[in-house]
Amino acid sequence: MKKQLGMLVICGAVLMFSAPLLAQDYGNDHHDHDHGQYQGMHDRGQHEGWYRKGGRVPDDYRGRRYVVTDWRHEHLRAPPRGYHWVRSDNGDFLLVAITTGVIADLLLHH
Numbered sequence: 386m387k388k389q390l391g392m393l394v395i396c397g398a399v400l401m402f403s404a405p406l407l408a409q410d411y412g413n414d415h416h417d418h419d420h421g422q423y424q425g426m427h428d429r430g431q432h433e434g435w436y437r438k439g440g441r442v443p444d445d446y447r448g449r450r451y452v453v454t455d456w457r458h459e460h461l462r463a464p465p466r467g468y469h470w471v472r473s474d475n476g477d478f479l480l481v482a483i484t485t486g487v488i489a490d491l492l493l494h495h
Contacts, residue, residue, distance in 0.1 A: 426451070427475040
């Protein structure tokens with residue numbers, strides 16, 4: 386019984402001290418192959434060159450998380466048929482064609 390209890394204590398200690406090693410924070414050293422080191426829409430778009438009128442918003446930014454459904458609440462004009470507003474991570478609003486993702490207009494720092 387003492388042998389089993391001793392082994393249990395040793396295993397518990399090993400687990401307790403190894404947990405922080407398993408939960409490493411990769412920070413800026415870990416790069417996603419699709420997004421590189423740019424974590425926000427604005428930064429990524431500036432780097433890749435599409436964050437401009439006529440640029441095409443990647444599909445990642447055309448989902449529920451970014452699309453503005455209540456444009457009146459945001460004091461935006463009604464989007465024309467076939468367009469919707471997309472909110473950038475830095476507070477900009479982009480008027481984007483729903484089917485193509487092409488940016489028709491940008492409201493910077495709205």
